[in-house]
Amino acid sequence: MFEIVEARFLAQDIKLFKIYSPPIARKRKAGQFVIIRVTETGERIPLTIADSDPGQGTVTIIVQGIGKTTKELNTKAAGDTITDIVGPLGKPSHIEKFGTTVSIGGGVGTAIAYPTAVALKKAGNHVITINGARTKDMVILEDEMKAVSDEAFITTDDGSYGIHGFVTNKLQQLIDEGRQIDFVLAIGPIPMMQAVAEVTRPHGIYTVVSLNPIMVDGTGMCGGCRVQVDNKVQFACVDGPEFDAHKVNFRNLVNRNRVYHEYELKSLESYEHRCKLNKQADALKATSV
Amino acid sequence: MAEFLPPKERTKLPRQVMPEQDPLIRAHNFEEVNLGLTKEQAILDAQRCLQCKKPTCMDGCPVEIKIIDFLELVVEEDFLGAARKIKEDNVLPAICGRVCPQETQCEAKCVLAKRFEPVSIGRLERFVADYEMSKGITSEIPRIDKKGKKVAVVGSGPAGLSCAGDLINMGYDVTVFEALHELGGVLVYGIPEFRLPKEIVRKEVNNLRNMGVEFKTNVVIGATYSIDELMKEEGYSAVFVAVGAGLPWFMNIPGESLAGVYSANEFLTRVNLMKAYKFPEYDSPVLDCKERRVAVFGGGNVAMDAVRTALRLGAKATIYYRRSEAEMPARDEEIHHAKDEGVKFEMLTTPIELLGDENERLHSMKCIRMELGEPDASGRRRPVPIENSEYIEPVDIAIVAIGNGSNPLISQTSPDIDTNKWGNINVDGDTMRTSKPGVFAGGDIVTGGATVILALGAGRQAARGIDEYLTDGSW
Ligand SMILES: Cc1cc2nc3c(=O)[nH]c(=O)nc-3n(C[C@H](O)[C@H](O)[C@H](O)COP(=O)(O)OP(=O)(O)OC[C@H]3O[C@@H](n4cnc5c(N)ncnc54)[C@H](O)[C@@H]3O)c2cc1C
Ligand code: SF4
Ligand code: FES
Numbered sequence: 001m002f003e004i005v006e007a008r009f010l011a012q013d014i015k016l017f018k019i020y021s022p023p024i025a026r027k028r029k030a031g032q033f034v035i036i037r038v039t040e041t042g043e044r045i046p047l048t049i050a051d052s053d054p055g056q057g058t059v060t061i062i063v064q065g066i067g068k069t070t071k072e073l074n075t076k077a078a079g080d081t082i083t084d085i086v087g088p089l090g091k092p093s094h095i096e097k098f099g100t101t102v103s104i105g106g107g108v109g110t111a112i113a114y115p116t117a118v119a120l121k122k123a124g125n126h127v128i129t130i131n132g133a134r135t136k137d138m139v140i141l142e143d144e145m146k147a148v149s150d151e152a153f154i155t156t157d158d159g160s161y162g163i164h165g166f167v168t169n170k171l172q173q174l175i176d177e178g179r180q181i182d183f184v185l186a187i188g189p190i191p192m193m194q195a196v197a198e199v200t201r202p203h204g205i206y207t208v209v210s211l212n213p214i215m216v217d218g219t220g221m222c223g224g225c226r227v228q229v230d231n232k233v234q235f236a237c238v239d240g241p242e243f244d245a246h247k248v249n250f251r252n253l254v255n256r257n258r259v260y261h262e263y264e265l266k267s268l269e270s271y272e273h274r275c276k277l278n279k280q281a282d283a284l285k286a287t288s289v
Numbered sequence: 290m291a292e293f294l295p296p297k298e299r300t301k302l303p304r305q306v307m308p309e310q311d312p313l314i315r316a317h318n319f320e321e322v323n324l325g326l327t328k329e330q331a332i333l334d335a336q337r338c339l340q341c342k343k344p345t346c347m348d349g350c351p352v353e354i355k356i357i358d359f360l361e362l363v364v365e366e367d368f369l370g371a372a373r374k375i376k377e378d379n380v381l382p383a384i385c386g387r388v389c390p391q392e393t394q395c396e397a398k399c400v401l402a403k404r405f406e407p408v409s410i411g412r413l414e415r416f417v418a419d420y421e422m423s424k425g426i427t428s429e430i431p432r433i434d435k436k437g438k439k440v441a442v443v444g445s446g447p448a449g450l451s452c453a454g455d456l457i458n459m460g461y462d463v464t465v466f467e468a469l470h471e472l473g474g475v476l477v478y479g480i481p482e483f484r485l486p487k488e489i490v491r492k493e494v495n496n497l498r499n500m501g502v503e504f505k506t507n508v509v510i511g512a513t514y515s516i517d518e519l520m521k522e523e524g525y526s527a528v529f530v531a532v533g534a535g536l537p538w539f540m541n542i543p544g545e546s547l548a549g550v551y552s553a554n555e556f557l558t559r560v561n562l563m564k565a566y567k568f569p570e571y572d573s574p575v576l577d578c579k580e581r582r583v584a585v586f587g588g589g590n591v592a593m594d595a596v597r598t599a600l601r602l603g604a605k606a607t608i609y610y611r612r613s614e615a616e617m618p619a620r621d622e623e624i625h626h627a628k629d630e631g632v633k634f635e636m637l638t639t640p641i642e643l644l645g646d647e648n649e650r651l652h653s654m655k656c657i658r659m660e661l662g663e664p665d666a667s668g669r670r671r672p673v674p675i676e677n678s679e680y681i682e683p684v685d686i687a688i689v690a691i692g693n694g695s696n697p698l699i700s701q702t703s704p705d706i707d708t709n710k711w712g713n714i715n716v717d718g719d720t721m722r723t724s725k726p727g728v729f730a731g732g733d734i735v736t737g738g739a740t741v742i743l744a745l746g747a748g749r750q751a752a753r754g755i756d757e758y759l760t761d762g763s764w
Contacts, residue, residue: 258548266569270569
């Protein structure tokens with residue numbers, strides 16, 4: 001059992017957790033992830049580490065409630081526990097002094113782009129960050145991103161905040177302005193990462209994406225996380241999760257990630273049904289007292 | 290108390306048949322197939338032992354269980370004594386009695402095997418271990434002076450568990466680190482419930498815990514701690530690396546990244562460890578096998594476990610193997626059980642391409658027929674493709690069970706541990722020492738995929754090696 005030390009919503013359905021696990025807090029590097037299980041009957045899901053506090057012994061993860069597991073996790077509060085957390089897994093981001101770097105985060109991907117932006121800054125890069133959200137209320141980590149960036153941009157799909165448009169519009173603009181860009185890291189929904197790859201490809205800008213295939217063990221034992229990079233099979237949990245964006249077969253990733261879609265819906269449905277029954281039972285209990 | 294019959298009488302007794310669940314019923318459930326000998330059967334079968342002057346059976350046992358002594362105790366109806374006798378050499382008899390390939394080990398070497406049928410050594414091992422468990426008897430807390438030295442065991446499969454058990458008995462403080470959330474290694478994530486109930490593994494682990502072994506799940510050595518950190522910062526004087534085989538092999542044919550293609554490891558882990566057969570009560574799903582055509586590629590125990598698991602999930606399940614049945618490495622018992630349950634066998638056939646729809650969902654495969662040519666390095670006749678024998682067959686789910694490479698996590702983070710070209714750790718065969726002072730290794734990570742009993746034996750041997758090293762301190 002691992003204790004949740006802190007839990008708060010950053011935006012609608014997006015929640016930050018600090019989980020007590022001193023060895024992971026001490027060891028983790030930017031770009032690595034943990035695998036967690038919320039309950040005894042739960043599945044194992046990978047979550048990228050957003051930050052850690054070795055002094056306090058906590059690991060920070062930021063979660064968007066989409067499926068059963070993430071929604072259930074988002075009902076947890078400080079003082080609650082989760083069954084398992086293991087890590088830090090995967091290879092750390094490759095950090096060096098590239099020159100000018102652009103870190104792009106889409107949605108909750110911003111949380112994952114953040115630690116790498118911090119590391120790139122530390123390595124002496126001129127750090128540009130572009131963070132995209134659907135709408136103003138979904139913008140997260142604005143202050144943190146500003147603090148590590150030499151230039152920080154926010155885009156919203158609906159124009160309710162920052163630049164109206166997608167992260168790729170801003171990236172394209174920077175390139176069109178003739179800015180020298182040496183390295184791009186993009187993390188977010190697959191279509192966004194793929195779009196970024198297509199923007200940088202003609203300019204030969206070294207671009208890295210952090211992939212999120214379905215995982216089970218996270219230690220290289222099952223091969224469920226396999227992705228195609230440069231037409232070769234790679235295990236994202238031990239060979240990645242970061243890969244050269246221009247070599248990733250995104251279509252295969254999308255199709256493999258979709259395979260359990262109907263199961264995920266069923267799982268969510270059955271969870272929400274149980275929640276409803278529990279609420280009704282609680283209400284009954286309350287009235288019968 | 291019973292005694293042995295005269296030798297002539299003994300050979301007249303028939304080998305006892307183990308009761309098992311009806312094949313048609315068990316094909317739909319995950320309960321154990323074999324039900325175990327009854328007490329009367331156990332005594333009768335042990336009676337058949339000739340108590341040879343030179344008990345050749347023991348030569349066949351990788352850990353040299355004192356087979357004739359324990360069989361004698363069974364005849365005397367001292368089942369608890371028999372269990373204790375086995376445990377002198379094998380700490381996990383309830384497990385080995387179920388999964389050891391006795392037909393190629395002790396029972397193959399039993400003198401009776403030539404003219405009659407061998408003593409049912411494996412079934413008797415299982416019987417006495419289950420008897421002991423049913424009496425709630427657990428191993429005693431070792432009454433030995435603590436040595437005040439800590440040893441780390443990495444991995445909780447059979448190699449790790451046996452090493453931990455021996456070390457605790459020698460007076461060391463032992464911590465087992467396990468990457469997954471459950472203890473037991475392949476015994477819990479690979480071998481299915483219907484062959485080895487997880488409750489038995491849990492009991493064995495608890496037994497070790499009661500003896501003082503400390504278990505830490507969710508710790509990946511090489512990630513959470515490096516081996517150097519264990520030794521320099523966490524105070525461990527020695528480390529035993531028993532991380533098992535890793536990285537499943539694929540066949541390197543087109544289409545293996547299609548959705549609907551699993552490694553056996555993933556398929557079995559989803560079902561066994563994550564309990565996908567109880568979805569949605571448990572969260573992890575596995576693709577619905579009901580009425581689906583499931584193809585399993587391979588001919589070993591892992592392939593048999595995968596195909597029988599798919600069958601139980603309702604599949605029309607078929608094994609595809611590129612050689613003939615005679616070359617199949619799986620245990621005979623598994624092959625027979627699979628056939629009785631309704632698994633189909635396509636021998637001398639191998640897939641050469643997996644085909645999918647526009648969403649990259651597997652829907653069919655291209656296979657080719659094979660014939661057997663000259664023997665290869667393994668001594669088995671090499672399968673050779675028959676020209677123009679390709680055909681296409683519909684398939685919904687494919688499971689690749691052709692073996693495992695080695696997990697890179699340890700060697701990546703401890704480059705001073707020597708490995709061979711397949712990534713298996715090199716050790717001294719007597720002491721189990723690796724090239725890194727204070728670090729020992731054993732089990733599948735050294736041998737490549739092998740057997741539970743060999744892993745257990747390696748764990749024991751390593752415990753002796755570690756004791757020797759920590760006693761005299763020289764490397
Ligand atoms: C499906 C299947 C069926 C089998 N059937 C049989 C059978 O019938 N009879 C038989 O004799 N053998 C059988 N085998 C083979 C047998 O299970 C193995 O040979 C044996 O389990 C090897 O034991 P081990 O202790 O070396 O490794 P494992 O049992 O593989 O255990 C290794 C453990 O280490 C953990 N680990 C890995 N890396 C790390 C790390 N970095 N840090 C911490 N922990 C780590 C793993 O999670 C695992 O729990 C079967 C194997 C499989 C896969
Ligand atoms: S070889 Fe067979 S008959 Fe002889 S002692 Fe061993 S089990 Fe008994
Ligand atoms: S998640 Fe199992 S090998 Fe990567």
